[in-house]
Amino acid sequence: MNKVSIPKSFRVKSFGCQMNVYDGERMAELLGAQGMDAAGEGEDADLVVLNTCHIREKAAEKVYSDIGRLRREDGSSPLIAVAGCVAQAEGEEIMKRAKDVRMVVGPQAYHRLPEMIGKASAGERVTDTDMPAEAKFGALPARRKRAPSAFLTVQEGCDKFCTYCVVPYTRGAEISRPFSDLIDEAQKLVEQGAREITLLGQNVNAWTGEDAKGRDIGLDGLVRELAKLPDLARVRYTTSHPNDMTDALIAAHSEVDKLMPYLHLPVQAGSDPILAAMNRSHTAESYIRLIERVREARPDIAISGDFIVGFPGETDADFEATMQMVDTIRYAAAFSFKYSPRPGTPAATMDDQIAVEVMDERLQRLQAAITRDQLAFNRASVGKTCQVLVERKGRREGQWLGKTPWLQSAHFTGDYAVGDLVEVELLEAGPNSLSARVC
Ligand code: 5AD
């Protein structure tokens, strides 16, 4: 392998979930702190980090084609690092198959990127997929990102072992970051201009810690503490598991004004036998009861969810139960996916894998129902007044885009700046956004 010089510019490309987006931001801050510059749009970068996702579909194949596309016209390539969950799951294979890749770095090891880059620049090919790495966050530079809405990873990993899911294998066991580190990081983000913080975790509502007085607290306690930061206006959290939805967290939705009325609570399916085969440890009924309790605490809350269609063994009747679930809950938003067998997960080798045409048809029906409900939710918001957090300029002159408390995109015109909280009346609804008028 040829020696290359230490990179001066970098690009981090993140795929997949918000936790990957967060990791990508922290990698960028880490590389920036080493004196490297982020390459602009369309500019050639000396170092490219592909921060990959392994949750569905042919993620690894996509990584190989991305690597191929990075080759320059003269046959050279940038220094390529494959990071994220594909790196964790298939690191060795990537090193064998893609000779241009110089570094493979798992989600728990990316704080060691600088030393890996040093070695890779000297001609070595380096793999680091060690986990867990409690030291990771402590070894990263302080937050520098400036944005009105910021992510903060509070919890990583998963012990739930849903039978279709790779997360417990790629991200490891559940760990909660310490309370004081989170308050410090939140304070930094607020100092840089964040008005809204979204707490992230694969099982964010499983977060536990000790507050400043040494008392054991859960996510509700963390939310209550963050709400005390004067310049922070909004707190959100995602993604939650139904089994970790405590009474205290539900109560926080009625008691903490800064906690936004939005809950992403995946159900995955509406049929009990399928939920059992998925190892979800809740039933359709217990999920519906839980949502009822959340709605009692915060009647206007927007509920969102995730669904998988075509899990092995899913009959027409099972799928109808999923459609029934949608009709019962009336989601404000939801993500739905075709089941994708993930190597190494129990469901991948189950009998009765479902034909792709069947999955396609089910997915279409499900998505039509979800879009119907999303539009109905947005229409029901018309006439409400609320605050919108301004996130960016719109396409038209003087137009701004922001988010309502229910995470809807709203657009309006006026003389504002990113990060402003603007009181608006919601005027007209589409399935994906609303128009608004400043009050
Ligand atoms: N196939 C399809 N969808 C999946 N998800 C997780 N694993 C799979 C899989 N193997 C979906 C779930 C989860 C979301 C993040 O991705 O709905 O909630």
Ligand code: SF4
């Ligand atoms: Fe995956 Fe289930 Fe854990 Fe969510 S709860 S990350 S779906 S194993």
